[in-house]
Amino acid sequence: MSARKLGLALLAAGIMAGTLSGTALAADKSDPNKEQFVPVLVYRTGPFAAGGTGMPGGLLDYFALLNQRDGGINGIKLVWEECDTGYKTDRGVECYERLKAKGAKGAPFFLPMSTGVAYAVMERAHKDKIPNVQIGYGRTDSSDGRVFKYSFPMLTNYWSQSSAKLTYIAGRMGGHDKLKGAKIVNLHLKHPYGEETRPVWDKMAAKYGFQVTHIPVPWPGIDQKSLWLQIRKIKPDFVINRNWGVSCTVPLREAARIGFPRDRIIGVWWCGAEEDAIPAGKAAVGYITAEFVKIGQDVPVIQEIFEHVYGNMKGNLSAARVGSVFHNRGVVWGIVMTEAIRLAHTKFGVGPMSGEQMQWALENLKIDAARIDELGATGLVPEVSMSCFDHEGGGRVRFKQWDGKKWNMITDWVNSDESLVREMIEASAAKYAKEKGIAPRDCPPTGRFAKN
Amino acid sequence: MIYREAGQIKTTYRADMAIFPITQDRIGFMIIMAVAIVAIPTLASTYVLEAFMIPFLIWGLAAMSLNIMLGYAGQLSLGHGGFMAVGAYAAYNFATRIPDLNLIVCFLLAGLVTAAVGVFFGLPSLRIKGFYLAVATLAAQFIIEFVISSFPWFAGDNMMGAVDTPAIVLFGWQVDETVERYYFVLGFVVVLTLLCKNMVRSSIGRSWMAIRDMDVAAEVIGIRPLQTKLIAFGVSSFLAGIAGALYAFVYLKACDITSFDLFQSFNILFMVILGGLGSLMGSYLGAAFVMMLPIVLNLLTTTFLGGTGHSDFIANAEHMVYGGLIMFFLIVEPYGLARMWTTTKEKLRLWPFPH
Numbered sequence: 001m002s003a004r005k006l007g008l009a010l011l012a013a014g015i016m017a018g019t020l021s022g023t024a025l026a027a028d029k030s031d032p033n034k035e036q037f038v039p040v041l042v043y044r045t046g047p048f049a050a051g052g053t054g055m056p057g058g059l060l061d062y063f064a065l066l067n068q069r070d071g072g073i074n075g076i077k078l079v080w081e082e083c084d085t086g087y088k089t090d091r092g093v094e095c096y097e098r099l100k101a102k103g104a105k106g107a108p109f110f111l112p113m114s115t116g117v118a119y120a121v122m123e124r125a126h127k128d129k130i131p132n133v134q135i136g137y138g139r140t141d142s143s144d145g146r147v148f149k150y151s152f153p154m155l156t157n158y159w160s161q162s163s164a165k166l167t168y169i170a171g172r173m174g175g176h177d178k179l180k181g182a183k184i185v186n187l188h189l190k191h192p193y194g195e196e197t198r199p200v201w202d203k204m205a206a207k208y209g210f211q212v213t214h215i216p217v218p219w220p221g222i223d224q225k226s227l228w229l230q231i232r233k234i235k236p237d238f239v240i241n242r243n244w245g246v247s248c249t250v251p252l253r254e255a256a257r258i259g260f261p262r263d264r265i266i267g268v269w270w271c272g273a274e275e276d277a278i279p280a281g282k283a284a285v286g287y288i289t290a291e292f293v294k295i296g297q298d299v300p301v302i303q304e305i306f307e308h309v310y311g312n313m314k315g316n317l318s319a320a321r322v323g324s325v326f327h328n329r330g331v332v333w334g335i336v337m338t339e340a341i342r343l344a345h346t347k348f349g350v351g352p353m354s355g356e357q358m359q360w361a362l363e364n365l366k367i368d369a370a371r372i373d374e375l376g377a378t379g380l381v382p383e384v385s386m387s388c389f390d391h392e393g394g395g396r397v398r399f400k401q402w403d404g405k406k407w408n409m410i411t412d413w414v415n416s417d418e419s420l421v422r423e424m425i426e427a428s429a430a431k432y433a434k435e436k437g438i439a440p441r442d443c444p445p446t447g448r449f450a451k452n
Numbered sequence: 453m454i455y456r457e458a459g460q461i462k463t464t465y466r467a468d469m470a471i472f473p474i475t476q477d478r479i480g481f482m483i484i485m486a487v488a489i490v491a492i493p494t495l496a497s498t499y500v501l502e503a504f505m506i507p508f509l510i511w512g513l514a515a516m517s518l519n520i521m522l523g524y525a526g527q528l529s530l531g532h533g534g535f536m537a538v539g540a541y542a543a544y545n546f547a548t549r550i551p552d553l554n555l556i557v558c559f560l561l562a563g564l565v566t567a568a569v570g571v572f573f574g575l576p577s578l579r580i581k582g583f584y585l586a587v588a589t590l591a592a593q594f595i596i597e598f599v600i601s602s603f604p605w606f607a608g609d610n611m612m613g614a615v616d617t618p619a620i621v622l623f624g625w626q627v628d629e630t631v632e633r634y635y636f637v638l639g640f641v642v643v644l645t646l647l648c649k650n651m652v653r654s655s656i657g658r659s660w661m662a663i664r665d666m667d668v669a670a671e672v673i674g675i676r677p678l679q680t681k682l683i684a685f686g687v688s689s690f691l692a693g694i695a696g697a698l699y700a701f702v703y704l705k706a707c708d709i710t711s712f713d714l715f716q717s718f719n720i721l722f723m724v725i726l727g728g729l730g731s732l733m734g735s736y737l738g739a740a741f742v743m744m745l746p747i748v749l750n751l752l753t754t755t756f757l758g759g760t761g762h763s764d765f766i767a768n769a770e771h772m773v774y775g776g777l778i779m780f781f782l783i784v785e786p787y788g789l790a791r792m793w794t795t796t797k798e799k800l801r802l803w804p805f806p807h
Contacts, residue, residue, distance in 0.1 A: 082763035094503040119706040192708040
């Protein structure tokens with residue numbers, strides 16, 4: 001008996017040793033100074049896998065497009081390593097530690113792929129001088145670049161998104177003055193991600209005189225019957241659907257049961273993928289969500305991905321998902337990050353970039369309409385204008401509606417209520433700076449915040 | 453032949469009551485300590501320290517806290533994730549609201565607060581036993597999660613809903629390098645483990661085991677069940693609180709209530725069951741198994757297959773192999789990894805002449 005166990009143990013040890021020596025031989029011989037390493041976090045397992053495959057998939061498809069069509073960025077090929085977190089915070093920290101020093105100059109930036117991981121690596125990334133880039137999610141108050149030097153909640157943070165939603169709602173009701181006495185229910189996941197927008201709704205309710213009711217959805221939000229009974233009693237004008245994964249779909253079915261019109265449910269963009277609407281079937285028709293990209297395949301850059309990447313069987317996902325919500329978001333992430341690498345090349349010379357160099361590039365990144373056209377991404381990417389003062393660099397949102405088969409963009413870019421949001425961001429960032437003993441940098445307000 | 457206590461004659465009570473009565477064990481312990489204090493910090497990379505050693509020590513402490521309650525006192529708890537949350541949030545509030553307080557004092561106070569909460573939820577343990585107590589402690593988990601997430605005061609009225617732990621400063625010494633943070637955790641773990649080892653060998657530990665083995669008989673020989681059980685709840689949640697504070701301050705550095713959800717409670721329970729009930733060393737073995745093995749499997753498959761293009765396979769392979777190994781170990785040794793070590797020691801004593 002014990003001999004057999006010993007044998008098994010030896011066998012296991014042998015396999016392990018074999019694995020290790022096998023990799024030593026398989027090490028690639030490419031020149032590290034001609035490559036730009038990028039760490040890529042994914043979650044291909046677990047309840048949020050639709051997002052955890054789609055977005056990295058789009059990102060990597062865009063990287064593959066650049067590598068195949070252009071031979072990389074200025075001749076520097078993009079290489080990457082994936083690390084699966086399963087949407088768990090502690091595994092995300094492990095992935096960060098695993099990948100942060102790889103490549104010629106370490107990780108140029110880090111995309112944490114979940115709010116929990118974004119928070120957990122915030123301080124680590126600051127210490128290691130690696131930009132912690134959260135596009136369309138993450139820590140809202142880190143938009144204040146004076147305090148958060150290495151955190152970039154780019155394009156649009158959650159508070160800007162909420163204020164843009166209110167602008168959209170006001171437009172539907174016929175102006176901001178009609179909001180007085182209106183009732184809005186903020187149905188949110190009971191999770192820091194879900195609760196993050198409560199203060200901004202309270203503030204806007206006080207400013208415009210509408211009534212907001214926060215209804216927390218217990219994690220993971222599969223059963224929301226009692227919550228919708230409560231909503232039926234309130235009879236709100238609009239319901240904000242701020243959930244994630246499976247809990248996004250449930251409100252659509254519940255609303256259909258009580259007869260609440262679906263076009264009065266305004267979802268956060270993380271509740272706005274095909275994967276969220278399709279399972280609700282007919283109940284989802286009319287449902288509206290915010291969006292920071294354009295959906296669909298009728299964008300030149302998406303067509304090129306089809307031709308160069310999927311045409312050569314190098315695609316990261318199944319071809320059916322190209323042009324879907326998560327995939328296009330990933331492509332937008334890819335465009336923003338590679339444009340930042342390009343900018344860094346102009347200042348620091350062509351070669352692999354370090355985190356510190358990318359910090360400069362991200363802080364000075366400007367993507368204007370002409371450049372977006374040149375990239376073949378018209379309408380896909382919003383204009384970006386970053387600065388040391390403003391790490392968000394955009395704050396504009398589009399809205400889209402589900403017609404039962406696909407998403408249709410129903411608005412152009414809607415502006416957020418910048419002054420209201422910025423004031424709250426600065427208050428929260430100042431508190432953080434005080435707690436952590438950070439001296440804020442001195443940066444002048446720029447772009448949309450410049451005083452004139 | 454190597455591992456044999458023959459000839460080691462104890463001439464004093466002191467020697468007889470030592471933690472490690474056998475010389476070889478003492479040497480082994482010294483070697484482990486030397487490895488932990490000297491070898492690991494000097495030889496291991498930051499990655500190993502950050503991703504393996506620091507969380508391993510913290511989870512080991514958490515598993516030990518549950519092992520005291522479940523393995524020694526026989527009281528099943530599914531609320532240890534919640535108790536860790538209490539410790540983390542209590543330490544955060546002490547540290548931010550009384551900034552001049554030494555952080556070690558903060559952690560100890562946080563432990564005491566958690567102990568009080570633990571004792572409160574332990575009160576029903578006199579009346580309800582076994583699975584019913586598990587359900588009662590499950591309620592503790594949900595109540596703690598609900599209270600902390602419903603009142604923003606606990607997270608310092610932070611609009612982000614998360615806790616940003618302040619920097620760790622001890623007597624002017626800023627603990628922020630990886631090695632320093634490792635020593636900080638190691639210090640807590642070593643001191644608390646030695647205290648626990650002595651506690652389970654003392655009359656308290658024996659009364660816990662008496663209650664565990666048969667509470668009626670224990671009561672007959674003069675052990676007060678409620679007091680004994682509540683001490684177990686208190687000590688156990690004290691340790692869980694400190695583990696939670698360490699997890700928030702040293703490992704995550706910013707945390708929210710979802711870092712301490714029911715899955716963490718289950719994870720701690722799995723660590724104890726796999727490691728071995730009623731063995732302090734088993735807690736650490738179990739923590740190593742549950743926390744490190746999935747990452748090791750992931751690293752092995754990644755290095756074997758390469759980091760690109762296979763991550764879907766890698767993620768699923770990790771779950772499958774991990775699950776298979778849990779079954780393997782539970783079939784081979786249902787009493788946990790610590791029992792395997794005991795069996796090995798028994799064999800070593802007879803080696804090379806087994807009868």
